[in-house]
Amino acid sequence: MTFDEEYFNIGYLDRLSYRDTVVHRLDPRGKVIATMIFVITVISYPKYEVIPLVPFFIFPVLLITLSDTPFKFVLKKMLIVSPFAVFIGIFNPLFDTRAVTLADGVLISAGWISFLSLLIKFTLTTSSALLLIATTSFPGICTALQRLGVPAPFTSQLFFLYRYIFVLMEEAMRIVRARDLRSFGSRGTDIKVFVRLIGILFVRTVERAERIYNAMLSRGFRGHIPSMRQLRFTISDAIFVFLTIAFLSALRFFNITEMIGRFVQELAV
Amino acid sequence: MSHHLVAFDSVSFCYPDGTEALNGVSFRIIHGESVGIVGANGAGKSTILMHMNGYLLPSSGIITIGDLQLTKKTRQEIRRKVGMVFQNPDDQLFMPTVFDDVAFGPLNLGLPEEKVRERVDEVLKIVGCLSLKDKPPHHLSSGQKSSVAIASVIAMQPDILVMDEPASNLDPKSRRQLIEFLKDFEHTKVIASHDLDLILDVCKRCIVIRDGRIVADGLSHEILSDRGLLEENNLELPLSLQRVAYGNDKIMEGERWTT
Ligand SMILES: Nc1ncnc2c1ncn2[C@@H]1O[C@H](COP(=O)(O)OP(=O)(O)OP(=O)(O)O)[C@@H](O)[C@H]1O
Numbered sequence: 280m281t282f283d284e285e286y287f288n289i290g291y292l293d294r295l296s297y298r299d300t301v302v303h304r305l306d307p308r309g310k311v312i313a314t315m316i317f318v319i320t321v322i323s324y325p326k327y328e329v330i331p332l333v334p335f336f337i338f339p340v341l342l343i344t345l346s347d348t349p350f351k352f353v354l355k356k357m358l359i360v361s362p363f364a365v366f367i368g369i370f371n372p373l374f375d376t377r378a379v380t381l382a383d384g385v386l387i388s389a390g391w392i393s394f395l396s397l398l399i400k401f402t403l404t405t406s407s408a409l410l411l412i413a414t415t416s417f418p419g420i421c422t423a424l425q426r427l428g429v430p431a432p433f434t435s436q437l438f439f440l441y442r443y444i445f446v447l448m449e450e451a452m453r454i455v456r457a458r459d460l461r462s463f464g465s466r467g468t469d470i471k472v473f474v475r476l477i478g479i480l481f482v483r484t485v486e487r488a489e490r491i492y493n494a495m496l497s498r499g500f501r502g503h504i505p506s507m508r509q510l511r512f513t514i515s516d517a518i519f520v521f522l523t524i525a526f527l528s529a530l531r532f533f534n535i536t537e538m539i540g541r542f543v544q545e546l547a548v
Numbered sequence: 549m550s551h552h553l554v555a556f557d558s559v560s561f562c563y564p565d566g567t568e569a570l571n572g573v574s575f576r577i578i579h580g581e582s583v584g585i586v587g588a589n590g591a592g593k594s595t596i597l598m599h600m601n602g603y604l605l606p607s608s609g610i611i612t613i614g615d616l617q618l619t620k621k622t623r624q625e626i627r628r629k630v631g632m633v634f635q636n637p638d639d640q641l642f643m644p645t646v647f648d649d650v651a652f653g654p655l656n657l658g659l660p661e662e663k664v665r666e667r668v669d670e671v672l673k674i675v676g677c678l679s680l681k682d683k684p685p686h687h688l689s690s691g692q693k694s695s696v697a698i699a700s701v702i703a704m705q706p707d708i709l710v711m712d713e714p715a716s717n718l719d720p721k722s723r724r725q726l727i728e729f730l731k732d733f734e735h736t737k738v739i740a741s742h743d744l745d746l747i748l749d750v751c752k753r754c755i756v757i758r759d760g761r762i763v764a765d766g767l768s769h770e771i772l773s774d775r776g777l778l779e780e781n782n783l784e785l786p787l788s789l790q791r792v793a794y795g796n797d798k799i800m801e802g803e804r805w806t807t
């Protein structure tokens with residue numbers, strides 16, 4: 280199995296967030312707000328809209344370029360989760376067979392259009408979420424959420440998720456490695472052993488959780504994680520949020536693509 | 549001062565699976581004492597230490613920390629006084645960065661932010677990890693994790709410092725720094741370790757455990773030079789004492805070589 284690879288992949292996403300570019304330097308709160316507004320705007324489009332969604336790709340593309348994130352990496356991550364979107368949308372063309380005319384007179388079932396719209400929405404939202412993590416660092420996002428008023432139990436869960444996903448994966452990696460070292464060929468890798476391994480991993484995790492809690496208590500934990508991470512919301516953050524909102528509402532409330540289309544047509548005439 | 553006292557009075561402890569890990573352990577550690585706990589693997593050292601901050605409660609017997617008897621009710625209070633470094637540093641570093649982790653305790657104690665910053669820098673310097681301040685724990689080596697775990701506990705300036713194998717992952721220089729720090733630490737300290745040289749350097753008193761019982765309790769330099777006792781307990785003379793014991797032979801050998 281490529282467990283090790285998966286582990287290093289998560290580590291890679293984490294490492295990306297430690298770089299230093301214009302996008303990385305923006306205040307996490309600004310980025311969280313901008314991403315949220317972006318996602319809501321994209322989702323708010325009715326299910327048969329396709330063309331008006333296209334200009335929204337400017338947002339992720341701009342972020343990828345400015346933050347110097349490897350395009351292939353983002354693409355690969357999205358391909359991994361794309362089956363979910365395909366499964367959700369694949370029945371649309373089957374059930375929704377109403378015919379619609381495309382511009383040049385070709386007939387197509389409405390289901391295909393809503394399927395396409397769903398895929399575009401999926402691509403836009405996941406890529407922006409992915410970029411948020413790749414440019415902000417997970418703890419940064421947690422702190423931002425905390426400062427934006429998300430209740431402490433949620434944000435502390437996220438903190439621990441980030442810290443212990445690595446420990447847990449290392450633990451699993453050690454167990455899998457230990458098994459592989461002592462199982463020659465296929466013996467020892469069958470499903471029965473696998474189930475036992477999962478059991479061991481679970482028990483170890485529970486025990487570890489207890490020890491961690493104990494360590495926290497002995498350092499004065501009383502249900503609230505203190506944070507000293509300093510966030511500075513500067514002029515450039517304000518400009519960033521303002522531009523994003525302006526850009527998104529322009530796209531949402533004026534049909535830009537149609538306007539451009541008409542403009543080009545008029546030029547041609 | 550009675551508030552840094554650690555007293556065990558015929559403490560026994562049975563793990564839920566029936567393993568009898570402690571069997572009538574009694575000792576009394578007074579304020580400012582430094583005590584090493586040694587013994588073979590599985591002798592019960594970690595089990596004793598885990599009683600000191602109430603992680604485990606004795607099956608029978610009485611434990612007193614400071615002026616409090618250890619019970620379910622008092623253990624929260626006791627934990628505030630006892631700084632505990634565990635055998636596995638991953639359990640101890642739970643915050644996203646080294647800085648956050650070391651600052652966690654002092655912030656919970658209610659120190660103002662600049663004070664916390666100062667203290668974090670100070671303790672990270674002691675363990676030689678100041679340059680790792682902004683790193684996440686999962687990007688550290690095991691030894692670095694151990695050092696940071698130690699820093700995060702001493703940042704709380706506990707009255708009683710309890711350490712389980714603090715030096716097992718450290719390189720010689722970090723180990724030396726830790727020893728120097730422990731020598732200067734004037735409050736009560738209890739250290740379980742197989743590193744007998746560290747115990748000899750840091751602890752005046754030494755307790756030997758075997759199968760959950762105390763088999764010896766006395767001055768470190770006496771106990772740790774008793775070869776018979778140590779070998780009965782799967783231990784060896786500390787290296788520094790081996791050199792003294794064999795020193796004369798070695799010199800003679802050396803003379804033979806040169807002539
Ligand atoms: N969670 C547990 N459940 C059951 N038995 C345990 C548990 N932890 C330890 N033991 C048993 O209790 C005894 C004492 O263990 P302890 O961990 O205190 O040893 P130790 O002196 O710290 O050894 P080491 O030098 O290897 O760290 C051992 O026999 C061990 O098998």
Ligand SMILES: [Mg+2]
Pocket residue numbers: 593594595635712
């Ligand atoms: Mg132990």
